[in-house]
Amino acid sequence: MLDKYFNHPLQHAEPLLVIGTFMVIVINLLGGVSQSSCNFVLKMLQFLLSVSLGRGQDLDERDKALLLAFPHDIRTVRKHFDLEPETRPYAVCLACKALNPP
Secondary structure (H helix, E strand, O other): OOHHHHOOHHHHOOHHHHHHHHHHHHHHHOOOOOHHHHHHHHHHHHHHHHHHHHOOOOOOHHHHHHHHHOOOOHHHHHHHOOOOOOOOOOEEOOOOOOEEOO
């Protein structure tokens, strides 16, 4: 169960991708920025990357792959960083208030 925290898929990802998406997840979680605003920031970061990588020239395959891998939605970023909670429903007995596993 703890292995996912020590062998994270983003550990070997492109640094520009990780830094950009980390920045957006921080403003979403700590800054309280809305989902639609975070999606706008992701699109602007992707555009900024495409302009800075291109510099008036054609992109090489590595740069094209980076731009294609850049997420457009904050929900995708949350999945990449594995921040979605794992929930387990329980049933409560109304008579004795006992908590029963599924």
